Amino acid sequence: xxxxxxxxxxxxxxxxxxxxxxxxxxxxxxxxxxxxxxxxxxxxxxxxxxxxxxxxxxxxxxxxxxxxxxxxxxxxxxxxxxx
Amino acid sequence: xxxxxxxxxxxxxxxxxxxxxxxxxxxxxxxxxxxxxxxxxxxxxxxxxxxxxxxxxxxxxxxxxxxxxxxxxxxxxxxxxxxxxxxxxxxxxxxxxxxxxxxxxxxxxxxxxxxxxxxxxxxxxxxxxxxxxxxxxxxxxxxxxxxxxxxxxxxxxxxxxxxxxxxxxxxxxxxxxxxxxxxxxxxxxxxxxxxxxxxxxxxxxxxxxxxxxxxxxxxxxxxxxxxxxxxxxxxxxxxxxxxxxxxxxxxxxxxxxxxxxxxxxxxxxxxxxxxxxxxxxxxxxxxxxxx
Numbered sequence: 528x529x530x531x532x533x534x535x536x537x538x539x540x541x542x543x544x545x546x547x548x549x550x551x552x553x554x555x556x557x558x559x560x561x562x563x564x565x566x567x568x569x570x571x572x573x574x575x576x577x578x579x580x581x582x583x584x585x586x587x588x589x590x591x592x593x594x595x596x597x598x599x600x601x602x603x604x605x606x607x608x609x610x
Numbered sequence: 611x612x613x614x615x616x617x618x619x620x621x622x623x624x625x626x627x628x629x630x631x632x633x634x635x636x637x638x639x640x641x642x643x644x645x646x647x648x649x650x651x652x653x654x655x656x657x658x659x660x661x662x663x664x665x666x667x668x669x670x671x672x673x674x675x676x677x678x679x680x681x682x683x684x685x686x687x688x689x690x691x692x693x694x695x696x697x698x699x700x701x702x703x704x705x706x707x708x709x710x711x712x713x714x715x716x717x718x719x720x721x722x723x724x725x726x727x728x729x730x731x732x733x734x735x736x737x738x739x740x741x742x743x744x745x746x747x748x749x750x751x752x753x754x755x756x757x758x759x760x761x762x763x764x765x766x767x768x769x770x771x772x773x774x775x776x777x778x779x780x781x782x783x784x785x786x787x788x789x790x791x792x793x794x795x796x797x798x799x800x801x802x803x804x805x806x807x808x809x810x811x812x813x814x815x816x817x818x819x820x821x822x823x824x825x826x827x828x829x830x831x832x833x834x835x836x837x838x839x840x841x842x843x844x845x846x847x848x849x850x851x852x853x854x855x856x857x858x859x860x861x862x863x864x865x866x867x868x869x870x871x872x873x874x875x876x877x878x879x880x881x882x883x884x885x886x887x888x889x890x891x892x893x894x895x896x897x898x899x900x901x
Contacts, residue, residue, distance in 0.1 A: 544720075559746050562720030566814075569855040588852045 528554070528600050532579070536599050539574045543567055554597040565590055575599065581606045612747045616640065616826050618819070619662070620729050622670045623744035624707050625680065625768065628731070634774050637833055639674070641782040642667050643826035644789055644886075647816075647879040648796045650823070651872075654816040655806060661815035662725045667823070668787070677778050681769040690758045693765060698734045703770045708732045708741075709762035718750060718760070719743040729766065732757070779833075790831075790887040795880045800869045810858030813868055817851035817875075824882070835889040840882050850875045 537549040544562060552561065563571070568590045572583050581603065593599045611631060617623035630636050645667055653659045653666055674680040687693050697706045707729040715721050715728045721743055731742040739757050741750045752760065803809060824847055828840035853871050857863040 560720075560748075562722070562746060564722060564745070565852065566722070566855055569852065569859050572856065573859045585849075585853065585856075588856055589848065 528597065529604060532600050532603050533596060535578055536575070536596055536603075539571065539578060540596070543570050543574065552596060554600075555595050557594050558596070559590070559594060563590065563594070568593065571599075575603065579603055579607075581610075611742070612744050615744070616822050616829070617670065617744070618664065618667065618822060619669070620744050621707060621766065624705075624729065624731050624742075625671050625674065625682075627744070628705055628768065629679075629770065629774075632770060636774075637829050638774060638779040638782045639670050640826035640830040641673075641786050642788055643823045643830050644786070644793070644883075645823055646788070646793055646796070646883070647820055647876060649788075650816050650820050651798075654819065655803075655809070655812040658807075658812060661818050664815075664819055673782070677774075677781070679770070679772055679774055679778070681767075681771060683767050684764060685767060686764040688763070690761055693761060694739075694754060694757065696765070696767065697732050697739060700734070705768040705770075706732045707766040707768060708757075708760075709764050710741075710760045711762045714760040714762075719748055720746060721748075727762070732765075790883055790890060793883040793887060795884070796876070798869070798872055798876055800865060803865050803869055803872070809865070809868060810854065810861075810863065813872065814851070814854040814858050817854045820875075820879075821847050821851050827882075827886070831886060831890070835886070835893060837886070839885055843878050843882060846878055847875070850878075 533554070537552070540549045540552070540558070541547065544567075552558070569588070571593065572588060576582055583602070583606065587593075587602060593602060611627045612623055615623050615626045615630070617626050626636050626639065629639075649666065653664065654661060671680065671682050675682055685696070687696075693706075693708070697708075700706060708731075709727055709729050710719070712726055712728070719728075719730070719741075721728065722745075730744075733740045733742075735751055738751050738753055741752055741757075741760070742748070743750075806812065821844075824840060825844065828837045828844065831837045831840075850871055854868075857867055857871070
């Protein structure tokens with residue numbers, strides 16, 4: 528997994544959840560446990576698109592596709608690889 | 611405890627989850643689920659009611675109170691010691707739904723807290739207290755001091771007086787305010803969306819209520835007919851809900867895009883309502899029950 532991407536994702540999560548750090552979240556932790564719901568999942572998606580200069584396909588918009596840091600990073604890698 | 615619980619508020623969630631945990635089938639309580647997309651659109655988009663204050667569907671706790679299944683009393687109590695005593699003195703069929711502060715809601719429960727009045731289930735736990743939040747589902751053990759800091763000024767005392775009976779289920783069927791039989795196909799025009807401020811947010815709010823009511827519909831009417839066809843379209847409805855929020859956040863979205871999603875959602879709505887109406891009309895005995 529790309530560490531730079533992971534770092535950026537953690538930074539975005541800190542902004543969305545108003546946290547000083549997200550280093551305590553393991554890559555396979557379910558983000559719903561820290562308050563991720565369908566609504567801030569969309570905030571996350573918009574932030575990912577802006578920061579990574581990608582467009583997340585409509586069929587991948589939703590909590591079940593990005594419920595862990597690992598899922599998010601894998602999705603970014605896949606989108607970049609498909610470009 | 612809260613998985614598959616379909617409340618429209620935290621209080622509804624706690625009451626539904628509590629009754630389910632006590633072994634009750636809560637499906638009949640979703641009896642007013644067939645509120646049409648058209649009406650939800652009217653209240654949330656045209657009128658601009660906030661989704662967290664939406665009260666077109668009577669609250670389940672009011673239904674239960676009228677049936678005599680529960681007693682629910684709001685107590686405004688500034689003396690925290692009295693509150694702690696009330697929690698400790700709860701019998702097996704009694705529960706306290708405690709209002710917590712917005713700060714506690716956000717920082718300890720990681721809950722969104724759309725409203726200032728957020729309630730949690732509280733139980734005594736030796737010298738401490740167990741707090742249970744609905745969404746996200748979360749259990750926290752707090753000390754008396756922490757409870758004092760979290761307390762938002764009032765609480766509900768919930769008493770479960772009896773089980774739901776078949777008579778209740780029949781009564782709920784007959785007393786439905788919204789019925790698929792009354793639904794007719796309805797079509798939107800693009801001009802329905804013009805000159806509406808914060809259109810994206812309002813459509814998203816509409817979708818939040820709509821999806822809960824359609825999940826309820828799949829459960830409630832499964833007591834009478836096969837509602838697998840509703841379950842099959844729920845992923846589609848989820849998709850539209852997500853798209854409304856996505857485009858709401860994108861900001862640079864035209865009315866055309868919203869209209870396109872709304873039209874597709876409306877097509878789905880028409881199909882499921884007409885199919886449900888057809889299936890219900892073909893069940894002998896259901897109409898007799900109503901008459």
